[in-house]
Amino acid sequence: xxxxxxxxxxxxxxxxxxxxxxxxxxxxxxxxxxxxxxxxxxxxxxxxxxxxxxxxxxxxxxxxxxxxxxxxxxxxxxxxxxxxxxxxxxxxxxxxxxxxxxxxxxxxxxxxxxxxxxxxxxxxxxxxxxxxxxxxxxxxxxxxxxxxxxxxxxxxxxxxxxxxxxxxxxxxxxxxxxxxxxxxxxxxxxxxxx
Numbered sequence: 673x674x675x676x677x678x679x680x681x682x683x684x685x686x687x688x689x690x691x692x693x694x695x696x697x698x699x700x701x702x703x704x705x706x707x708x709x710x711x712x713x714x715x716x717x718x719x720x721x722x723x724x725x726x727x728x729x730x731x732x733x734x735x736x737x738x739x740x741x742x743x744x745x746x747x748x749x750x751x752x753x754x755x756x757x758x759x760x761x762x763x764x765x766x767x768x769x770x771x772x773x774x775x776x777x778x779x780x781x782x783x784x785x786x787x788x789x790x791x792x793x794x795x796x797x798x799x800x801x802x803x804x805x806x807x808x809x810x811x812x813x814x815x816x817x818x819x820x821x822x823x824x825x826x827x828x829x830x831x832x833x834x835x836x837x838x839x840x841x842x843x844x845x846x847x848x849x850x851x852x853x854x855x856x857x858x859x860x861x862x863x864x865x866x
Contacts, residue, residue: 675841692752750779
């Protein structure tokens with residue numbers, strides 16, 4: 673995983689409640705077994721009005737919103753099915769941080785395991801962030817657990833274990849590989865039955 677400490681970026685506000693995983697990445701795009709290539713179909717039913725025809729009114733298609741790494745959204749984001757592809761699509765599109773009012777438990781865990789920082793902030797704070805101009809930036813400071821914009825500072829909570837994993841860029845495999853010497857020593861003690 674790529675480490676995340678501080679992310680300073682423009683934002684994309686998508687202030688809808690209960691955005692489920694089928695809206696994030698529809699089922700017909702789940703055939704790929706790799707974690708890449710999903711970004712082009714992120715929010716497919718909202719982004720396109722025909723085959724390869726972007727909806728000019730949808731915020732992800734607005735020229736002034738391109739390159740944003742922070743999504744600001746409503747409550748209960750990522751509800752629905754447990755598909756990990758939803759997080760893969762967000763990450764592949766370029767999002768490093770999602771700020772919502774809450775998440776389904778499975779989506780939140782999928783985010784932490786795939787390097788997308790899922791932050792919970794109350795609605796009044798998210799409305800402030802959603803109202804900023806397309807060229808204005810906010811800063812997500814993970815070590816200090818703050819979202820900063822202009823004169824605003826919004827603290828957020830995160831489990832210390834997940835915080836450490838994000839800052840160090842560690843996924844479960846990388847953590848396991850940190851015990852490689854001990855694993856090899858244990859395996860060397862196992863009798864061989866050839």
